[in-house]
Amino acid sequence: MITIVYWRLIRPEKHLYDELRRQDVPGEPFIPIIGQLPQLNRARENNGVLAYLFSLSEKYGNYFLFSFGPLMRIMISEPDMIADVVGRSHVHDYVKPDVFGNIFKPLIGTHNLLVSEGEEHERARKMLNPAFHFINLKSMVSIMVNETAKVIDGFFLLSDSNAIDLHRELSGLTLSIIMSSAFGQASSTQSNFNQTMYQTVNDVFEAIKYRIMHIITQIPFLARLPFWRKKVIDDGVQIIGDAVDQIITDRRQGRSTSLCAGSDLLDLLLSAIDSDGKSFTDEEIKQQALTFVLAGHETTNNLMAWAMYVLMTNESALRACREEVDKVLPNCISPSHELISSLVVCEAVLQETLRLYPPAPIFARKCVREHVIGKEGQKQLRIPVGTTIVINSYTLHRRADLWSRPHEFDYTRWLRDPVTDLKPKLAHPFCYLPFAAGSRNCIGQNFAMLEAKIMLAMLLQRCDFVMEPGQNIVQEFIITMRPKYGMRAQVSKRSKSISTIE
Numbered sequence: 001m002i003t004i005v006y007w008r009l010i011r012p013e014k015h016l017y018d019e020l021r022r023q024d025v026p027g028e029p030f031i032p033i034i035g036q037l038p039q040l041n042r043a044r045e046n047n048g049v050l051a052y053l054f055s056l057s058e059k060y061g062n063y064f065l066f067s068f069g070p071l072m073r074i075m076i077s078e079p080d081m082i083a084d085v086v087g088r089s090h091v092h093d094y095v096k097p098d099v100f101g102n103i104f105k106p107l108i109g110t111h112n113l114l115v116s117e118g119e120e121h122e123r124a125r126k127m128l129n130p131a132f133h134f135i136n137l138k139s140m141v142s143i144m145v146n147e148t149a150k151v152i153d154g155f156f157l158l159s160d161s162n163a164i165d166l167h168r169e170l171s172g173l174t175l176s177i178i179m180s181s182a183f184g185q186a187s188s189t190q191s192n193f194n195q196t197m198y199q200t201v202n203d204v205f206e207a208i209k210y211r212i213m214h215i216i217t218q219i220p221f222l223a224r225l226p227f228w229r230k231k232v233i234d235d236g237v238q239i240i241g242d243a244v245d246q247i248i249t250d251r252r253q254g255r256s257t258s259l260c261a262g263s264d265l266l267d268l269l270l271s272a273i274d275s276d277g278k279s280f281t282d283e284e285i286k287q288q289a290l291t292f293v294l295a296g297h298e299t300t301n302n303l304m305a306w307a308m309y310v311l312m313t314n315e316s317a318l319r320a321c322r323e324e325v326d327k328v329l330p331n332c333i334s335p336s337h338e339l340i341s342s343l344v345v346c347e348a349v350l351q352e353t354l355r356l357y358p359p360a361p362i363f364a365r366k367c368v369r370e371h372v373i374g375k376e377g378q379k380q381l382r383i384p385v386g387t388t389i390v391i392n393s394y395t396l397h398r399r400a401d402l403w404s405r406p407h408e409f410d411y412t413r414w415l416r417d418p419v420t421d422l423k424p425k426l427a428h429p430f431c432y433l434p435f436a437a438g439s440r441n442c443i444g445q446n447f448a449m450l451e452a453k454i455m456l457a458m459l460l461q462r463c464d465f466v467m468e469p470g471q472n473i474v475q476e477f478i479i480t481m482r483p484k485y486g487m488r489a490q491v492s493k494r495s496k497s498i499s500t501i502e
Contacts, residue, residue, distance in 0.1 A: 009032075009033065009070045010032045010033065010070070012386065013030075013032075013067070013070060013071065013072040014030055014032070014072075015384075016072050016384055016386055016387050017030045017065060017072050019384045019387075020065060020074060020381070020384075020387070021065070023381055023382060025063060025064065025065055025074060025381065026060040026061065026064050026065070027060055027064040027065025027066055027074075028056070028064070028065060028066050028067065030065075030067065030072065031067065032070070033069070033070045034069060034070070035066075035067025035068060035069050035070060035071070035072070036066055036067050036068070037067075037068070037069045039052065040052065040068070044213070047472075047474040047475075047476070047484060049476075049477050050361055050394050050475055050477050050481070053066075053075070053362075053392060053394070053395065054394065054395050054398065056075070057075075057077055057392065057395045062076060062077050062078035062081075062399075063075065063076040063077075063078055063081065063381070066390075071099065071388065072388075073364070073388050073389070073390045074381075074387060074388075074389055074390070075362075075389075075390040075391075075392050076389060076390070076391060076392065077391070077392045077393075077395040077396040077399065078374075079396070079402070079428035079429070079430040079431045080373075080374055080375040080378065080428075080430075081373045081374050081381070082391055082396070082430045082433070082437070083429070083430045084371075084372075084373035084374065085365055085373060085389050085391065086365065086391070086430070086436065086437045086438035086440070086441075087430070087437070087438050088438065088439070090371055090373070091438065091439050092118075092369070093367060093368060093369040093371050094365035094366060094367055094368065094389075095117045095118075095365070095366050095368055096115070096117070096364070096365065096366065096440075097364050097365070097366040097388045098366070099217060099364075100115070100364065101115055102217040102223045103208060103211075103212065103217045103479070106233050106234070106237060107204060107208070107233065107236075107237055107290075107294065108287050108290045108291050108294060109283070109286075109287040109290075110287075111124075111281075111283060111284045111287045111288075112124070112284075112287040112288050112290070112291040113125060113128065113288065113291055113443060114291045114295060121440075122439075123274050124280075124284070124288065125439070125443065126274065126275070127272040127273065127274055127280070128268075128269075128272065128288065128443060129443070130268065130272070131265055131268040131269070131272070132443055132444060132446055132447055134337075134446070135262075136262065136263065136268065137337070137446060137447055137450055138261070138337040139260040139261040139262035139263070140181045140260050140261075140264070140447070140450075141261075141335070141336065141337050141340070141450070141454065142259075142260070142261055143177060143180045143181050143259050143260060144177050144181075144450070144451050144454045144455070145334055145335055145454060145458070147173060147176045147177045147180060148173060148177075148454060148455050148458045148459075149458065151169065151172070151173045151176075152458060152459065152462050152463060154169075155169070155463065155491040156491070156492070156493055158491075162490070163468040163488040163489055163490045164488065164489065164490075164491060165486040165487065165488055166305060166308055166465075166486075166487045166488070166489050166491075167301070167302075167305040167482065167483050167486045167487045168486060170301050170304045170305055170308075170455075171202075171297070171298075171301040173301075173455065174296070174297045174298075174300045174301040174304070174451070174455075175197065175201065175293070175297040175301075177297075177451055178292060178293050178296040178297045178300075179197060179293055179297075180259050180264075181259075181260065181264055181265055181447075182264060182265040182266055182289050182292055182293055183244075183247050183251075183256070183264070183265075183266055183289070184251070184256050184257055184258040184259045184260070184264045184266060184267075197240065197243065197293070200236045200239050200240055201236075201240070201293075201294065201297070203232055203236055204232065204233050204236035204237070204240075205298070205479070206232075207229035207230075207232040207233050207236075208233065208479065209478045209479060210228065210229050211223070211228055211229060211230075211233075212478055212479070213478060214228060216228045240290065241286065241290075244286045244289060244290060245282075245286060247266070248266070248270075248282055248285055248286060248289075251266055251267075251270065252270070265289065265292060266285075266289060269285045269288055269289060270285065292444065295442075295444070296444050296447065296448065298359070298479070298480055299359035299360070299442075299448060299480060300359075300448045300451055300452055301482075302357070302359045302480050302481060302482045303350065303353060303354060303357070303359055303448070303452055304452055304455055304456070305482065305483055305487050306353050306356075306357035306481075306483070307349060307350055307353045307452070307456060308459070308465065308487070308489070309467075309473060309483070309487055310349070310352075310353055310356075310409050311349070311460075311465070312465050312466070312467045312489060313467065314409055317349055317409070317411055318460075320345050320411070321345055321346050321349055321456070321460055322460050324343055324344070324345040324346060325343065325346065325457050325460045325461050326461075328342045328343055328457075329457060329461055332461055332462065335454050335457050335458065337450075340450065340453050340454055340457065343453055343457055344415065344416070345411065345415070346453055346456050346457060346460075347414070347449070347453060348411040348412070348413075348414035348415050349411045349456070350449065350452050350453065350456065351411075351414045351434075352409055352410065352411045352413065352414060353409075354434035355397045355403075355432065355434070356397065356398075356407075356409060357475070357481055358393045358394060358397060358433070358434045358481065359434070359480045359481060360393070360434075360436070360480055360481075361392070361393050361394035361477055361481050362390050362391065362392050362393065362394065362477075363390075363391055363393070363436055364388055364389065364390045364391070365388070365389050365391070366386070366387070366388045366389075367383045367384065367385055367386065367387045367388075367389065368385060369385065370382065370383060370384055370385050371383060391433070393433045393434065394477075394481075396431060396432075396433065397431075397432065397433075399431070401427075402427040402428060402431045403427070403431075435448075461494070462493065462494055463491050463492070463493070463494050464491070464492050464493070464494045464495060465489045465490070465491055466489060466490045466492075467487075467488070467489050468488040468489060468490065471485070471487070471488055472485055473485070473487060
């Protein structure tokens, strides 16, 4: 047993560590099996995982070695190196690491944009790109508006006297929007589909987080054992899968319809064809749809929760957004695609929120073909096969040499120049990665930004928000960055005067 552990877990990781140390890559010491897990767990107990990783960047620089338990990683926040990892020049030299598949394959399978690799991924990406064209997104605006209006009406009933958890309530809203955009009008046999999905998705995510925190998913043979909440995931996957299978069947047989002004995501999945004229199989359709639902709802929910937090704690930003919303959408006029595009301050607030609170603050790639990264004439690294590179967007977005006042929320950094009308130029094309970058960037980012702008505009248009005092607002990072203890606020109908800001 000891020999197996050495040859399977220790020796390969130590070999990669030594290869990179010979290139003068600094970092934490190599400790077999546990790595920096004790420090990481202490940081988690103190609600400071991301702050701990940031401190390592301050200690070692923009690239360093670090071990998540038994798995050695090189963490980078250097734009030139990131460009080589995720850009076009080395697109075929990397795949997503095995641990990523261990986390998501049980939930959404392997035939989807999130997990698939190589030609399968390229084929699917080309087939799905039209689904997120602005014409199709325009047809989904009515769903986003209607679902947001229903939730706001519910706020007024829930929060006449009591605070509500905005993070939880916005989670229900983003899930409702993406499911309505993906699956349309449910048949009578699926009347409880939304509630079932909401509860099951939450249960499964909690089980996945538990397994990540206890290093179960990081070790393949442990991940396969029927312990540590695996049954919660297996049962949840079965429930969700059966429900989506029924929805696909109903759509094919005409028992469900799109809620969009045009085709919804399910219609587009059913009609998509590749260059050879072949369509997706039912299994591929199911897995792609599940990927949109699970990934789309979680990330937008977190973006909106943090956006509301910064507005409730930043009077000048809140006032600027409110004034813009009142100008573009007077008298509670309903948002349209054209009007939403005029909300430049709201968009800037969302972009700055994504800088400070990226939904996926780190993401990883595994090298499958040796090559060199880094700008010629500066520090370059030869990346051995098997190396996993962790890209730390959280730290990248806080580098003082790339951002003025990097820890300060300043939405004006994203506004166009009033004289030239030009967008501000980033310090480096790869210094801002809220949706990753390259061929595996988030295909739904335009959907997410449109959805977030509509939600934000309608919330500011109709509501007043007051943070519940005494809360501990903490950034928790496991799969995404979310407020660990929720985000409680009292929500009421907005007062007439925009000058009165709680």
